[in-house]
Amino acid sequence: MSIELVTLTMFGSLIIGLILGLPLSFVLGGIAVGYTYLLWGPQALFMIVSRSFDWSTNVLILCLPYFITMGLLLERSGIAGDLYEMFYRWVGFLKGSLAIVTVVVCAVVAAMTGNTGAGTVSTGIIAYPAMIKRNYDKRLVIGTIASAGTLGILIPPSVMFIIIGMVCGVSVGKLFAGGVLSGMMLAGLFILFIVVRTFLNPKLAPPAPVAFSRAEKMKSLAGVIPPLFIIVAVLGTLFGGLATPTEAASIGVCAVAVSIAIRRRFNWRMFQDVCYTNLKLSCMVLWIIIGASCFVSLYSALGAKEFLEGLVVGLGLSRWFVIILMMLILFILGMFLDPAGIIMLAAPVFYPIIIKLGFDPIWFGVLFVINLQMGYISPPFGYNLFYMKSICGSDVRIEEIYLSVLPFLGIMAIGLAIIMVFPQLATWLPSILIKK
Secondary structure (H helix, E strand, O other), X not given: OOHHHHHHHHHHHHHHHHHOOOOHHHHHHHHHHHHHHHHHOHHHHHHXXXXXXXXXXXXXXXXXXXXHHHHHHXXXXXXXXXXXXXXXXXXXXXXXXXXXXXXXXXXXXXXXXXXHHHHHHHHHHHHHXXXXXXXOOHHHHHHHHHHHHHHHHOOOOOHHHHHHHHHHOOOHHHHHHHHXXXXXXXXXXXXXXXXXXXXXXXXXXXXXXXXXXXXXHHHHHHHHHHHHHHHHHHHHHHHOOOOOHHHHHHHHHHHHHHHHHHOOOOOHHHHHHHHHHHHHHHHHHHHHHHHHHHHHHHHHHOOHHHHHHHHHHHHOOOHHHHHHHHHHHHHHHHOOOOHHHHHHHHHHHHHHHHHHOOOOHHHHHHHHHHHHHHHHOOOOOOHHHHHHHHHHHHHOOHHHHHHHHHHHHHHHHHHHHHHHHOOHHHHHHHHHHOOO
16 A cells, blocks of 8 residues: 555555544544554554553653642642732732733743643632632633633643653653743744733723731731742753652652642642542543554554655755644644644654755754643634633633633734744753753
8 A cells, every 4th residue: 555545545544543533642543453453464463562561661751640730739739829819919909910920820820830731720710719809801811810720831841841751752850840941932923912012992991999907918928938949949950950740740740749848738639639530631641652653653654754854855845835834733623632642643744744845853843842731722623622621611602701712812813933043042041051
């Protein structure tokens, strides 16, 4: 069977399976098993077992349950709420202050957890009613929370960077460092948009009616200590060369547990809930990785790398046109697929091409993850859209949430373009912090 026909039938089967509503991991794994059997016979199925075993015993993949645990503990312990209250007391007098605070808190929570769900849910539960109560525009509120919540997969310790590093053999530490300035820049663009929009229309986000005393402001500063402790514990040990990503993740869990214990918020029910939820999420991610790994391994063994590289070279396309085309493909995939599945499907195919074209793999990794961020808020199936629906309840229709995120989707696209034009935003810090 020719590689052209294999490409058409394999990806056609994938699309059909997803349209039928089947789980992504089962679709990918099922196609891999079926095609392996049809093309090479039952003896070749050992490849499926081998790939599954390799990923199940990969030491680096232990990062995932650790970082998921961090996010769940922070979400349920109220540490993000204390941080939110501190910022509100200090800058609540500004127009749009609560929306700005929401972006900052999401960025800080991102630097503690490395995932999107924790930032969106933990901050949204507090921020949404607080802003609606103070007569903030509902669409501005929803768009701010949903978009700022995606910073968790760009600002280190990003779980998505870990998966990209494992799949493509790129330094996870350098990917983390590449996400720092890029994440800060994107958060700054969100804040700039909020400032400009509320300046043009102050009714969208009136200032807080309550003036807090200096004593109240100083007392709220205690809410900053646990986040700083956690961030230093994770990123400090990682960038300082004291720990591997897996070790830094385990240190982060200990730091969160200590912070919760000191504040006397730890209880057995919370512990059980975190363990069960972590098990479900970790298993879901692992099965997606295994299924996609088998799918990609089969496709690669059939000559996909040579076929795609030859196709790109044969068409004589500009290397920048190729990058833009890849960004468009990732954006479309993000509208329908799980981010981990997108990485497992697209990264092994795209990375050899961009390296052959002479692009920096760290820079491309940052662009890749920003596209995943856009997927989190892209209709119809962006994860954060449904997180927001659960937070807002029956008062807000899903169509209204779709409209709320569109301006912020445009801002992310602008951020993506800025990093494409100025790659130093993604490559400078890795070159300074990590020499190897």
